[in-house]
Amino acid sequence: MPRHSKNNTASSVFTYHEVNSLNYGTKKQRLGRDSFKAFNACFLCLQVARDPVACQSGHLACKECLYESILTQKQEIQRQQRLTAQRQKDNDEQKVLEDEKAQLAILANFERTQTSVLPDDRRHSIAQSAESTHKSSPSGSRETSKDPNTPLGSLPAIGKFGSMRALFKQYCVLIRVDGHVIVESSPQLHAGAKRKFELNQEERQRAVDKEKEDALRKINEARTEEAKPKLPSFWLPSLTPNAGKSDEKDRQEKEQAVCVAGAPHPVTIKSLIPVKFTNEDEKSNHPICPACMKGLNNGMKISVFRKCGHVICNKCIDSFVKKSQVCYVCEKKFKDKDIIDISAEGTGFASNSNQLEAKRFGLSFQ
Template sequence: MSRHSKNNTARGHFTYAEMQMLDYGTKKQRLGRDSMRDFDACFLCLQTARDPVCCLEGHLSCKECIYENILAQKLEIERQTKLLVLQEAQAQKEQEQKEELAQQIILNEFEKSHMGVLSKTESVRGKLVAVAEGTTSPSTPNGAKPPNGKKRPFELDPEELEKRSKQERIDVAKAVEEAEQAKKPVLPSFWVPSLTPSNKKTEFKATKLHTMCTASDKEHKLSLKNLIAVKFETALEDGDETETNQKASSICPICRKGFTNSTKLSILKGCGHVYCESCCQKFIKKDGKCQACGHKAKEKDIISMTGEGSGFSGGGAKEAKKFDVAFQ
């Protein structure tokens, strides 16, 4: 190995030292304990939850934070709804303008054709009329009589007349639009704003129809009436004798063990008390009631509280990825 082998750039492949300096490709790193929020932390502000509430999926948050989040989402939904209504009104207006233009073309060509100024081959409507006259019914060919030998009486149906008139206006408008598209150059002109490739009409689509909980990758519906007020059982730590210097920690009401990020927690939907999963399986499901307040609790009323894990190998697969392109 030469003296300057780590910085040798004349090779046909990257060395490990060169890749570290280049910061090339996708970088992966497992998040540790310091990167995980606590079990009683709000997923919005990342601080210890004040007046904690949780959704039906067990995502914990502050009452104030979740109210602000829901309000912001409702304002965004209202904004998107207004934009969608404006877009539909604009599209309807453009369609009416096209139909009015088509109706004017039909009337002008009708007057010119009756005056002998315009031929059918020169008119926009001529091809459409020729195609319409050339189509006949398979049972009764053009000019032939019905099988019974009697002609059908002429009946003027206003609905059918309006339907055909509207269809004719739509066909003429489509033909005019196709003619305008055919006149445009095939290659885009980058110096003309109306012909640039990026100058395309984009349709707005509403992305949100109702408020969602964004605590996990799989979003679900969220509403104020489904929020559960969470009640943690607190206990003073050892050595805290005075009330002014007290420091409380959350514990299980049954086994009196402290909660950590590695503890699997369960919340009762009816009363909001929090238990560890083992005590919930042994006592709550067996007795069918809360051990702290006596509120009835069925198996469907028990919600598993979600957390980010402890940062160890068995505490959840939390991994951060960073992708970067080389030579940019």
């Protein structure tokens, strides 16, 4: 073996041969005539279309192939709808379970708060202070003061009720007797008096919802904190992480069958157009234009009539068919919107081809 063949990749420059032989980055390839299907070929099986039909965009296919494609897509759509309904049901059940967990957390917190055990000295001090307060301020007591602005010593703390004056007027009654002001406590402050607490249904439901949201937030925070410190062994089947819920929001489901030739567009069985080619003779299967009797090929622009399905080249349509607004074969009337161009990939030359270069994307750097 010569020495050059051993060192053919040791050059100081990156040669064209080395670039093509290296499977790296985006690859491009010039397409030739053999890479394009025939104008009368099915875009699904790539063979000459048997019993051909066309969609509203002019894509030709076998009737059997296109029917099978539509049926398969409809079955897949129904399966996806069942999966979506099942996912929605699972989400609802999960939400119910989370609500139950939140309610259990609220009840556990309430029981823990109400049944907490206090030390003995703390419990005795609270009981003694309560007894002394009850003995020093009997119900129905009266206090006299020379200053009319002197408030009661046992007024409740000022919160959201307003100023001291408003609170004083609400809970006290002033009586003048012989130049002295007698401050009489309101029946609302009497020992053993019960005040009515009114709470409507909306406020009650709002409070319950707020407490439930707080409990759910605490549960989620605890779950997040528990998952942070450790990374599970994701290679084990039992610890495989699940997909997030964000993936379900981005998922878009198809609502109807589409034609996959070119840009996807909706297609139905009723909208398909039966295509009728005119052959050169009974023995030959090569289609021709019935007007100019020229053979059809990938380099010609041809169209099909929506109402009758006959195929004529665009040159004949522009010359005399559009003027008469009548089909050349069956003499059926049509409009300009009934003329549909049949999609053809081309011949491989720049003037008659839609795509001349194939490209396969490859990530260069990662």
